[in-house]
Amino acid sequence: MSQLEIKNLHVSIADKEIVKGLSLTIKGGEVHAIMGPNGTGKSTLSKAIAGHPDYTITSGEVLLDGVSILEKEADERARAGIFLAFQYPSEIPGVSIANFLRAALQARLADGEEIDASGYYKRLYAKMDLLKIDRKFTSRAVNDGFSGGEKKRCEILQMAMLEPKVALMDETDSGLDIDALRIVADGVNTMRGPGLGVLLITHYQRLLDYIVPDYVHVMYDGRIVKSGDKTLAHELEAKGYDWIKKELATAKA
Amino acid sequence: MKPPTETDILSDSAETGVMENPAVGIDQSAGNFSYKMEYAFDAGTGLSEDTIRYISSVKKEAPWILEFRLKALKKFFSMPMPTHWATKDLENIDFQKIRYYLSQGQKPKRTWDEVPDDIKKTFERLGIPEQERKFLAGVEAQFDSEAAYSNIKEIVSKQGVIFVNSTEGLREHPELFKKFFGKVIPTGDNKFSALNSAVFSGGSFIYVPPGVKVAQPLQAYFRINAENFGQFERTLIIADEGSEVVYMEGCTAPKFSTSTLHSAVVELVALKGAKIQYITVQNWANNVFNLVTKRGIAHEDAEIKWIDCNIGSRLTMKYPGVVLKGERARGEVISIALANDGQHQDTGAKMVHAANNTTSNIVAKSISVGQGRSTYRGVVHIPKHLKGCKNNTECDALLINTNSRTDTYPAISVRGDKNSTQHEASVSKVSEDMIFYMQQRGLTEGQAMSLAVNGFINDLARQFPMEYSVELKRLIDLEMEGSVG
Ligand SMILES: Nc1ncnc2c1ncn2[C@@H]1O[C@H](COP(=O)(O)OP(=O)(O)O)[C@@H](O)[C@H]1O
Ligand SMILES: [Mg+2]
Numbered sequence: 001m002s003q004l005e006i007k008n009l010h011v012s013i014a015d016k017e018i019v020k021g022l023s024l025t026i027k028g029g030e031v032h033a034i035m036g037p038n039g040t041g042k043s044t045l046s047k048a049i050a051g052h053p054d055y056t057i058t059s060g061e062v063l064l065d066g067v068s069i070l071e072k073e074a075d076e077r078a079r080a081g082i083f084l085a086f087q088y089p090s091e092i093p094g095v096s097i098a099n100f101l102r103a104a105l106q107a108r109l110a111d112g113e114e115i116d117a118s119g120y121y122k123r124l125y126a127k128m129d130l131l132k133i134d135r136k137f138t139s140r141a142v143n144d145g146f147s148g149g150e151k152k153r154c155e156i157l158q159m160a161m162l163e164p165k166v167a168l169m170d171e172t173d174s175g176l177d178i179d180a181l182r183i184v185a186d187g188v189n190t191m192r193g194p195g196l197g198v199l200l201i202t203h204y205q206r207l208l209d210y211i212v213p214d215y216v217h218v219m220y221d222g223r224i225v226k227s228g229d230k231t232l233a234h235e236l237e238a239k240g241y242d243w244i245k246k247e248l249a250t251a252k253a
Numbered sequence: 254m255k256p257p258t259e260t261d262i263l264s265d266s267a268e269t270g271v272m273e274n275p276a277v278g279i280d281q282s283a284g285n286f287s288y289k290m291e292y293a294f295d296a297g298t299g300l301s302e303d304t305i306r307y308i309s310s311v312k313k314e315a316p317w318i319l320e321f322r323l324k325a326l327k328k329f330f331s332m333p334m335p336t337h338w339a340t341k342d343l344e345n346i347d348f349q350k351i352r353y354y355l356s357q358g359q360k361p362k363r364t365w366d367e368v369p370d371d372i373k374k375t376f377e378r379l380g381i382p383e384q385e386r387k388f389l390a391g392v393e394a395q396f397d398s399e400a401a402y403s404n405i406k407e408i409v410s411k412q413g414v415i416f417v418n419s420t421e422g423l424r425e426h427p428e429l430f431k432k433f434f435g436k437v438i439p440t441g442d443n444k445f446s447a448l449n450s451a452v453f454s455g456g457s458f459i460y461v462p463p464g465v466k467v468a469q470p471l472q473a474y475f476r477i478n479a480e481n482f483g484q485f486e487r488t489l490i491i492a493d494e495g496s497e498v499v500y501m502e503g504c505t506a507p508k509f510s511t512s513t514l515h516s517a518v519v520e521l522v523a524l525k526g527a528k529i530q531y532i533t534v535q536n537w538a539n540n541v542f543n544l545v546t547k548r549g550i551a552h553e554d555a556e557i558k559w560i561d562c563n564i565g566s567r568l569t570m571k572y573p574g575v576v577l578k579g580e581r582a583r584g585e586v587i588s589i590a591l592a593n594d595g596q597h598q599d600t601g602a603k604m605v606h607a608a609n610n611t612t613s614n615i616v617a618k619s620i621s622v623g624q625g626r627s628t629y630r631g632v633v634h635i636p637k638h639l640k641g642c643k644n645n646t647e648c649d650a651l652l653i654n655t656n657s658r659t660d661t662y663p664a665i666s667v668r669g670d671k672n673s674t675q676h677e678a679s680v681s682k683v684s685e686d687m688i689f690y691m692q693q694r695g696l697t698e699g700q701a702m703s704l705a706v707n708g709f710i711n712d713l714a715r716q717f718p719m720e721y722s723v724e725l726k727r728l729i730d731l732e733m734e735g736s737v738g
Contacts, residue, residue, distance in 0.1 A: 050689075051692075051693075052689050053685070073697075073698075075692040075695055075696055075697050075698070075701075078692065078693050083693075084693050086690065086693075090684070090686050090687040090689075090690035092690070092691065093681075093708050094707070094708030094709055094712065095705075095707070095711070100691075100694070101694075103696060104695045104696060107700060108695055141708065162694065
């Protein structure tokens with residue numbers, strides 16, 4: 001069973017500290033939800049873990065199965081088993097989803113090894129059926145001209161194909177109508193299991209009705225300020241983030 | 254610019270390159286090697302009338318050809334460098350330091366067994382004999398100034414197709430070739446066509462008889478082996494009425510520390526209803542000045558299509574053109590240029606409409622990486638008295654990192670209102686976020702850039718013959734891998 005340990009992580013963008021000492025351990029099989037107001041550093045956290053060059057980790061550690069990943073390039077981290085479902089996925093004109101995924105899988109093979117094309121397509125189509133994605137979808141260029149919902153489904157399909165150890169899912173629910181949300185949630189639920197740890201970043205409680213988390217954390221101003229089980233999410237929904245802010249203010253006083 | 258590399262020893266990339274993928278394409282990625290050669294014929298260094306006389310005499314040419322050459326030399330000396338519109342880098346060519354003619358003999362061999370060992374080794378490493386067996390109707394393999402090997406499959410020659418080098422063509426079939434030789438591209442078209450007309454050697458002369466459709470492509474491969482050398486091949490393809498032919502050319506040279514000059518002239522003639530497709534995938538080393546003039550004349554209902562992929566070289570200046578001379582003639586230029594650090598791809602297209610209801614299509618895609626620079630120059634000319642003419646021009650540029658530069662100079666002169674043109678241009682960038690996105694899926698930075706570039710040209714590459722699109726992809730992969738710091 002794999003695990004991702006985030007220890008007292010500090011992240012800056014252009015000398016401005018955004019994540020200010022965040023610790024969290026995600027074990028295989030667990031789903032952790034992080035909720036928090038906009039601008040609090042949720043996307044920054046996920047991109048820093050994934051190795052985006054704009055985000056500087058000023059102190060702290062991130063370990064995957066006990067090994068630090070912070071010295072690794074983004075692609076090495078990915079191949080080690082970190083997957084980021086982007087809040088705003090990039091478009092790659094002219095590169096079909098099928099070819100893109102094939103290249104991504106090929107990159108995981110040893111030199112000289114070739115991906116087996118027929119086996120690949122079999123697996124791809126099986127995953128697409130599971131996610132109720134039309135076959136024609138994979139001949140379209142990655143995210144090029146996709147609706148918000150299509151982009152998110154494309155992320156989930158990639159996640160299903162790449163079988164990461166840890167998935168960081170950044171607002172995967174945004175831009176989805178209720179049917180699409182259900183399909184995406186079903187997909188994630190079928191992937192749940194001891195081999196996969198999930199960090200589910202979301203602004204709203206809605207997603208957590210479909211992907212029920214084991215833990216819920218509230219992030220505010222670059223830190224986790226409160227942790228609990230799924231009931232915390234309901235509490236947040238009812239009381240709003242102001243409630244957390246007030247609590248924090250009282251604690252400080 | 255990349256530093257020069259050892260050329261006498263086999264580099265690793267060269268070795269694995271050939272072995273890796275012998276089944277597809279002509280392996281031009283493996284071009285960076287050369288063998289020490291003793292040349293039986295050598296015109297020495299520098300350019301004068303004596304150089305011309307030497308070349309003409311070893312070729313045992315008819316007097317009219319020597320005359321043609323000497324006139325061209327005068328023209329070349331009298332014409333200024335086109336630096337008033339083109340790059341000043343042209344001034345760095347020292348014409349007196351170049352060797353204009355190097356060969357082992359003027360008669361190409363008809364079988365690979367007869368080709369001298371060193372030369373044969375070169376072409377075997379590039380995979381040519383194997384390709385010939387697999388999917389080509391004929392091959393000409395030029396080594397420095399002359400074709401070392403030239404052969405056409407019997408089934409094709411029986412149809413009356415002529416496929417020889419320029420020396421043989423002018424000697425054996427003067428009545429056929431003289432009529433069009435130097436007519437599509439006059440000597441004085443530009444300074445480099447004048448230079449070629451003076452010192453030309455090698456290149457292909459092709460004639461396809463009426464109605465003959467050559468089923469497999471004819472291929473020429475141009476190899477520069479010697480340092481400080483200039484290669485000046487001359488190609489003339491005549492497709493007679495209703496015939497069809499596909500010609501493909503590939504080029505490589507090893508990376509020398511001094512610059513090398515490649516200056517070809519290619520003339521195409523498509524007679525009534527004929528179709529010519531001319532495909533180039535070049536991968537010159539990045540010290541080669543590649544200054545090539547290519548033009549075709551399309552008669553009534555004829556079609557000429559240039560597919561031009563320019564990778565490598567220090568400076569490429571090339572603007573394939575079609576003169577649409579007969580009614581309903583069609584011309585097309587599809588070009589892809591990749592300018593990496595220290596390279597300048599100055600490419601484009603020229604369409605001259607000279608009859609009613611003629612159509613032309615230009616799709617040019619350029620990729621500039623690092624300090625690389627791409628320039629598109631297009632000319633579309635439709636005079637006032639014509640009607641029913643159409644042109645479509647699309648120029649797309651892709652920039653990878655902020656230092657690279659792209660310029661577009663489209664000149665579309667359409668007179669009168671009975672013709673239509675459409676012009677689109679775009680510039681896009683491979684953003685850091687896009688690269689990060691791909692890296693997050695496990696691709697290295699080089700693989701990510703390469704995929705972005707392949708995506709950018711995908712719609713064009715799909716139109717190429719399979720072997721060439723695979724080869725193009727491999728060359729792009731290599732370029733992009735090499736461009737990551
Ligand atoms: N690339 C960037 N450059 C500058 N500031 C950024 C960048 N990305 C995020 N920020 C800033 O960092 C803070 C946290 O942003 P983000 O991590 O996107 O928050 P969240 O995902 O929680 O909404 C915000 O103030 C945002 O403006
Ligand atoms: Mg966010």
